Amino acid sequence: MNKLNRMCLAAGALLLAAQPAWAETITIAPGDGAQERLQEALILAEPGDEIVLEAGRFALTDGLSLDVDGVTVRGAGMDQTVLDFSNQMGAGEGLLVTSDNVVLREFGMENSKGDGIKSKGADNIVYYKLRVEWTRGPHEENGAYAIYPVESENVLVDSVTTIAASDAGIYVGQSKNIIVRNSVAKYNVAGIEIENSYGADVYNNLAVNNTGGILVFDLPDIPQQGGRDVRVFENIVVDNNTRNFAPEGNIVASVPSGMGVMVMSHFNVEVFGNVFAENATGNVLITAYPNETEDADYNPLPVNILVKDNIQGRAGYKPAMRGGEMLAAAFGGTIPPVTHDGNGSDIVVQDGVPVLSLGFTKPAQPFTEAQPSVVDLSGDADKPLMLKPIVLPEAMEAVVKQ
Amino acid sequence: MKRLSLAILGAAALSAGSAIAVQATAIEVTVVNDTAVLETRMPRALSDYGFFTDAAGQIPSANVTPYRLNTPLYTDSASKLRFAYVPKGKQAVADGEGLLKFPVGSALIKTFAYGEGEDRRLIETRVLLHRADGWLALPYKWNDEQTEAKLALVGARLDVDTPEHGTISYRVPNKNQCKQCHSIDDTVVPIGPKARNLSSDWMAAMVKAGHVDAMPQGTGALPVWEHRQEADLNDTARAYLDVNCAHCHQPQGKASNSGLDLRWEQDDPTSVGIRKRPVAAGRGSGGLNFSIVPGDSSRSIMVHRMGSDNPGVAMPELGKTTVDKDGVDVITRWIDAMPEKTF
Numbered sequence: 001m002n003k004l005n006r007m008c009l010a011a012g013a014l015l016l017a018a019q020p021a022w023a024e025t026i027t028i029a030p031g032d033g034a035q036e037r038l039q040e041a042l043i044l045a046e047p048g049d050e051i052v053l054e055a056g057r058f059a060l061t062d063g064l065s066l067d068v069d070g071v072t073v074r075g076a077g078m079d080q081t082v083l084d085f086s087n088q089m090g091a092g093e094g095l096l097v098t099s100d101n102v103v104l105r106e107f108g109m110e111n112s113k114g115d116g117i118k119s120k121g122a123d124n125i126v127y128y129k130l131r132v133e134w135t136r137g138p139h140e141e142n143g144a145y146a147i148y149p150v151e152s153e154n155v156l157v158d159s160v161t162t163i164a165a166s167d168a169g170i171y172v173g174q175s176k177n178i179i180v181r182n183s184v185a186k187y188n189v190a191g192i193e194i195e196n197s198y199g200a201d202v203y204n205n206l207a208v209n210n211t212g213g214i215l216v217f218d219l220p221d222i223p224q225q226g227g228r229d230v231r232v233f234e235n236i237v238v239d240n241n242t243r244n245f246a247p248e249g250n251i252v253a254s255v256p257s258g259m260g261v262m263v264m265s266h267f268n269v270e271v272f273g274n275v276f277a278e279n280a281t282g283n284v285l286i287t288a289y290p291n292e293t294e295d296a297d298y299n300p301l302p303v304n305i306l307v308k309d310n311i312q313g314r315a316g317y318k319p320a321m322r323g324g325e326m327l328a329a330a331f332g333g334t335i336p337p338v339t340h341d342g343n344g345s346d347i348v349v350q351d352g353v354p355v356l357s358l359g360f361t362k363p364a365q366p367f368t369e370a371q372p373s374v375v376d377l378s379g380d381a382d383k384p385l386m387l388k389p390i391v392l393p394e395a396m397e398a399v400v401k402q
Numbered sequence: 403m404k405r406l407s408l409a410i411l412g413a414a415a416l417s418a419g420s421a422i423a424v425q426a427t428a429i430e431v432t433v434v435n436d437t438a439v440l441e442t443r444m445p446r447a448l449s450d451y452g453f454f455t456d457a458a459g460q461i462p463s464a465n466v467t468p469y470r471l472n473t474p475l476y477t478d479s480a481s482k483l484r485f486a487y488v489p490k491g492k493q494a495v496a497d498g499e500g501l502l503k504f505p506v507g508s509a510l511i512k513t514f515a516y517g518e519g520e521d522r523r524l525i526e527t528r529v530l531l532h533r534a535d536g537w538l539a540l541p542y543k544w545n546d547e548q549t550e551a552k553l554a555l556v557g558a559r560l561d562v563d564t565p566e567h568g569t570i571s572y573r574v575p576n577k578n579q580c581k582q583c584h585s586i587d588d589t590v591v592p593i594g595p596k597a598r599n600l601s602s603d604w605m606a607a608m609v610k611a612g613h614v615d616a617m618p619q620g621t622g623a624l625p626v627w628e629h630r631q632e633a634d635l636n637d638t639a640r641a642y643l644d645v646n647c648a649h650c651h652q653p654q655g656k657a658s659n660s661g662l663d664l665r666w667e668q669d670d671p672t673s674v675g676i677r678k679r680p681v682a683a684g685r686g687s688g689g690l691n692f693s694i695v696p697g698d699s700s701r702s703i704m705v706h707r708m709g710s711d712n713p714g715v716a717m718p719e720l721g722k723t724t725v726d727k728d729g730v731d732v733i734t735r736w737i738d739a740m741p742e743k744t745f
Contacts, residue, residue, distance in 0.1 A: 035556075036556045039556040039557070039576055039578075040555060040556045042578070043555055043556065043576065043577050043578060044555075061559060062557070062559065062573065065576070065578035065579065065582070066578070067578045067581060088713055089559065089571055089573075089713060089723070090559075090573050090713050090719075090720070090723065091579075091713060091719060091720065092713070092714065092719035092720075096578075096582070098578075098581075098582075098588065112714075113712070113713040113714035114684065114686075114713060114714035114719075115684065120656070120659065121588060140685060141685055141714075142685070143684060143685075143714060144682060144683070144684020144685065144686075145682065145684065148682075150659045150682070151658065151659050166684055166685055167682070167684050171682075173659060173681075173682065174659050219679075219681065221661050221672055221678055221679065221681075222659065222660070222661035222681050223653065223658060223659065223661055246684075247683075247684065247685045247686075247687045247688065247689050248687065248689040248690065248691065249679070249680050249683065249687030249688070249689060249690050249691045249692075249703065250680060250683060250684065250687055251679070291679065294672065294677075295672070
């Protein structure tokens, strides 16, 4: 090689060095030994590296894990590259990420025995154009969560598809600063669930054919509680009438089939600009935590919840909540599209629709003490939206522009 | 050259008849390779460390001391050979009943085996190396000839014949899985050698040998598993949960988000699981509402998950493929004996 060529190559390399100079691309093909080859790459990766999964099916027998910061795992598309866990023999999830600044993009995962992709304590994580699915459809023995970031700060879930999780398709728990957008959740028990988290924007998603479309919950007896500041807007939440197939004991097992958006014991939630239709129990339910708890630090009530400017399509025609049949009969076959259990404070609904109040005066009251009535929760004046948009680090937003 | 002289010593020891005693003196010559413990990025073979003079026989080198735990972690009924290496001139520091503070340069070595005597088959040896930048966990898999254990960074899945469970699909953990259990706040730490789970006799010997600075308070507080029928049931159960579950189920562990804290020292009933609802159990709940229902093990998720060998339900998630029947028995009796109303 002559000197001039070498100089040109060196200059080219410098120009390309947007990633750290030592960043490598490691390409993994499906086929024999995929489990070992892929896991080895995940272990030996260095920060800045990209692990490329070629198109095809990767037959995997054990959970994968990534514990190196700054690694991208990229497939050839959510239907082209498939991590197939149908024969999984161990571990609690398909892929576990425990490092920061990780990007997971453009691959699919099928039939993991526990959760699909879990990231724990993994800050600045991006889930982009992924598909996590249990291919037999709704089933009690499907894994709980398809996409499962927990205890993390700065979470971006963008353009993913989740299908048939027995708990939640997209579940963000005990985290801070979260965006879930442009995604599809279908045939899960909960389509999208934000739980015990601080600051989330959930927008431009399609939640269809779940038991409940979008849930915003705060639960007792877990390390981070006092969930607050969640905006659910400009989503399409329709036809969420799949039977509840969550195993008893999990909080989502208490979600009535036919639910659009459900807010449980939470601070500062804004539900606006969504399209709701054909949710047989109701488009929106605002409720206290339904169980007894001895957790003295826990607030079981919904506080400062604003429902505004949504398109309220047909709902409430077959309510499956406690006492639903009786309520429907009492209201001439169809209950109002928005229900409030009566608990909490600063509950405002400005959608031009009547609201069914169950008239409870404290959490965990037996249904026999309900005092159902139609109420007007629109308040005296137009209540402005107050919560600020979630802003993620620029590097995370840059990922989805590539 | 060194290897040759060792071979001669070994032969001499065998011909002398009282193999162990003579070998023990002969062993003085073999020392641990501190460079491998401290510096080599990831030593490729277990033999690189020199932890053993006779690795297949699991005869340790100088300053490598065997130990056992009062209540051990269940791993598919494998027998475990545990060793602690403290470099010459250094000392582990007692820290109450908790984990001994091993100095940089130390190592903990654990070999998993099935069978006894000549039939014993070594499966894997896991090492924890205390380096200047923290602990490093690495797994080594023994070959069929039992002559060498090689680094198994990605772990392995092996069909293994076991006396108790027949042929099982045994899982050697990969490097990340080592860390999943061995981590507190994302930092790798040892789990086993807490003073409360080590015998007083062993600790006294370690202090006498200069490997530990002082006799820690609370040494040996956990019951000896083999003597559990005579021990207090609550102590036995809480020791079992501490050793088998609490490395994840504690506020700084892998399962912190569950809110379940199964450490020996935790005394809040809800944190231990009593009438505590699950958080993210999924189908692991088995249709049950609480981790522990006092007086009713059949309605307690804890027993349901311990009694399952189904991935996604089974607990612990890693490190075992079979059900620990003795462990289930203890936890079942413990829960059934709980008065329903006291909590």
